Amino acid sequence: EAGVAQSPRYKIIEKRQSVAFWCNPISGHATLYWYQQILGQGPKLLIQFQNNGVVDDSQLPKDRFSAERLKGVDSTLKIQPAKLEDSAVYLCASSLKGLRGELFFGEGSRLTVL
């Protein structure tokens, strides 16, 4: 079974530039999450999708971050314009609805903002 795919693995940009990350969840997983993991901290949920609807985006900085999940499968997370404090690993995860808390994670996309 293929795991959660993310790209790019690494991205370096200057502040005020934009960046987009892509995620392809495990086939059949209805729930998709984007987490932000800053160095030395645990992952923090940015947004949760159930199929193509948003369940929770309370911690998403909506003035600069946006995310979509078209057709309930792939998802894209965008940052525009980026700030220095956005430097982090962006983790995508997916789960089967009802599979309490067992998330399957991708390898992450490491963003460095200079």
Place this chain on the structure above:
Amino acid sequence: AQTVTQSQPEMSVQEAETVTLSCTYDTSENNYYLFWYKQPPSRQMILVIRQEAYKQQNATENRFSVNFQKAAKSFSLKISDSQLGDTAMYFCAFNEGGSEKLVFGKGTKLTVNP
């Protein structure tokens, strides 16, 4: 708001020995789930073990076991017969009933020495 606290930023253990990682949490809920996730240097996080709050029996998965103290809101992870492949960041996570959102602690970096 639910919080998860891991008080040990780093720990080390000799190969074949036993180590215990600590985690405490705060919640007013009665129905919830607790997890330990492992994040090796490659960054793909995987589930190690989980515990349902309504179950009194501590969960075990091969060399991994937990000590769940509901009244004390404590959830420690014991790794027996430590192996070099256990070297990783370990995150304690909490999931309240009715939600698929995980709240993570800051993690404990475990190093297993030969």
